[in-house]
Amino acid sequence: MKLILLGAPGAGKGTQAEILCKELNIPTISTGNILRAAIKNGTPTGLKAKSFMDAGQLVPDEVIIGVITERLAEPDCRNGYILDGVPRTIAQAEALEQAGIVFDAVVSIEISDETITERMSGRRVCEGCGASYHVVAVPPKQEGVCDKCGAKLIRRKDDEPETVKARLAVYHKETEPLKDFYAQRGLLKSVENQPTVAETSQVILRALGR
Numbered sequence: 001m002k003l004i005l006l007g008a009p010g011a012g013k014g015t016q017a018e019i020l021c022k023e024l025n026i027p028t029i030s031t032g033n034i035l036r037a038a039i040k041n042g043t044p045t046g047l048k049a050k051s052f053m054d055a056g057q058l059v060p061d062e063v064i065i066g067v068i069t070e071r072l073a074e075p076d077c078r079n080g081y082i083l084d085g086v087p088r089t090i091a092q093a094e095a096l097e098q099a100g101i102v103f104d105a106v107v108s109i110e111i112s113d114e115t116i117t118e119r120m121s122g123r124r125v126c127e128g129c130g131a132s133y134h135v136v137a138v139p140p141k142q143e144g145v146c147d148k149c150g151a152k153l154i155r156r157k158d159d160e161p162e163t164v165k166a167r168l169a170v171y172h173k174e175t176e177p178l179k180d181f182y183a184q185r186g187l188l189k190s191v192e193n194q195p196t197v198a199e200t201s202q203v204i205l206r207a208l209g210r
Contacts, residue, residue: 001026001080001208002102004087006178007109009158009167010116010123011193012200014132016109017084019201023210027076031085034067035059036130056158056166058088058174065095072101080104089174093181106182107204111193113168120164124153137197 001024005013017028035053038046045067049059064086072081083103087093122135124144128151133140140146144153157163182188189207194200 002104003080003082003208004103004106004182005082005084005109006106006175006182008111008113008116008171008175010120010164011109011111012197013084013109015138015197016201016204017082019197020082020204023201023205024080024082026080026082028082028084029068029071029077029086031064031068031083033130034071035064038067054157056163056170058170061089061092061095064088064092065099068096069099069101087178090177090181093178103187105189105208106178106187107207108179108188108190109193109200109204110190115193116168117161117164120159121161123155123159125156126151127154128152 003020005017005020007013014028014030014032017030020026021028035046035049039050039053040046045063049063052059068083068086071077087096119134119137122137124133124135124140125131126133126146126149128146129149131146131148132138133146133153140153145151146153158167179188179190189204191200191203191207194203
């Protein structure tokens with residue numbers, strides 16, 4: 001199954017992608033993780049992307065599409081994949097279509113801006129392995145320390161309240177129109193955010209006919 005997960009920054013796409021990945025036995029392709037790896041390794045693409053991300057802006061399409069196309073060509077994507085964080089604009093969606101990349105469904109997680117702002121202020125990321133936590137929803141066993149590798153947990157600059165506001169504004173302007181784009185192609189499945197992560201997963205799986 002080839003899926004796209006849509007939703008505002010902080011809607012829980014990454015968390016749901018991890019769960020769906022196990023349920024459907026297909027890899028999650030997270031643009032954020034691919035880009036962060038490039039940034040950490042100091043590649044030219046990574047350095048280019050970093051300047052945009054630090055300013056809370058979108059990374060240019062050609063950088064994103066190039067990274068994604070390379071990743072989807074790898075053997076583990078043969079039986080399907082979940083795209084998390086791309087496409088973010090109509091132009092990217094069209095570029096994916098032109099590259100011959102097709103999808104079975106597009107799941108949009110619906111959630112209010114207020115809930116997102118609250119949620120993102122509690123997000124923490126491991127500076128070692130990139131694992132995600134939340135001080136309330138998914139706390140580490142030991143405060144400020146990653147369960148997986150023991151490295152320090154940090155709040156990313158793009159989770160700061162002012163950056164969150166800027167990112168939400170960009171989402172509504174640039175990414176929300178994708179819902180219509182995929183609805184016209186008969187692929188869109190809108191799912192209301194539920195009180196718990198597990199309940200949201202169940203609603204998504206039902207929407208996918210699982």
